[in-house]
Amino acid sequence: MTAPVRVLVCDDQDLVRAGFTMIIDAQPDLEVVGECADGRSSVELANRLRPDVVVMDVRMPVLDGIEATRRLAGVGVAFPVKVLVVTTFNLDEYVYDALRAGASGFLLKDAPSGQLLHGIRTVATGAALLDPEVTRRLIGRYAARVRPADGTPVEVPLAPRELEVLRLIADGLSNAEIAASLVLSHETVKTYVSRILTKLGLRDRVQAVVYAYRHGLVT
Known part of the structure; x- marks a missing residue:
């Protein structure tokens, strides 16, 4: 049998972490190997636990998800880690920066559990996950920040x-x-x-x- 995809869940809300962990661990091909509540811990745990995918929040204490993503994408770990950003669209205006930092995709926190599982499996294979509707709204909204002057x-x-x-x-x-x-x-x-x-x-x-x-x- 193929080894399960190893997942690290990083979110500063206890209930969100617990919910994600329960959903992910219920799948035979996925396994939560660790949880943390801030970006710095995600980098430290990634070096120690070597997950395949990190499910990452954006707004967190100590080190935010954007900088943590940048480090996990190859700067701060011994090996690159795939990062799936899971965020609240109306609050997190910096998701675009997370994509630039090296995230492999993003989802909304209120997305159905099936989309979360699909997202983890997708980025674990090395593919990118871009929800079409979210992409149109989010990237379009902040694109002016990076367009030629x-x-x-x-x-x-x-x-x-x-x-x-x-x-x-x-x-x-x-x-x-x-x-x-x-x-x-x-x-x-x-x-x-x-x-x-x-x-x-x-x-x-x-x-x-x-x-x-x-x-x-x-x-």
Whole structure:
């Protein structure tokens, strides 16, 4: 049998941590190996427990989730850790910064438990998790902070079709939705996404979204 995905839960609210832990531990393919209430502890525990995924809150004492994510993504641990940010949209205006810091995706705290489990499994495989609706609202809301000052798109090393796919990724569309929009096969879209990430030197779809907004490719 495949070893279960090892999860570290980091949230300063006891009830939230307990709820996440109960949901995750009920799954045969997932295992909570530790809990903590601040970002500094998440980095310390990650070095000691070597989790596959950290479920991370943003607003916490001692060290916030953004800086903790930056360290967990490769600066402060002996090995990179996947981070899934789980936050309250109306309160946490810094989630965009967490994505830039290296988070593999984010969900809302009031999302169904099935979405949390799917998110953990998704980022554990090395893929990125971007809830389309949340992406459109959140990234769109704060994109002005990272767009070029004059609003002029910069030249990027992509073919026209690749650029089109990148813009759809930035709009929060899944591969299936992109395929339907451009009348392409799912495999063709996957090839385009892989090519885009390689050409731009990006890790995953999250970084692709950040890149698109930073370079003024979407409005």
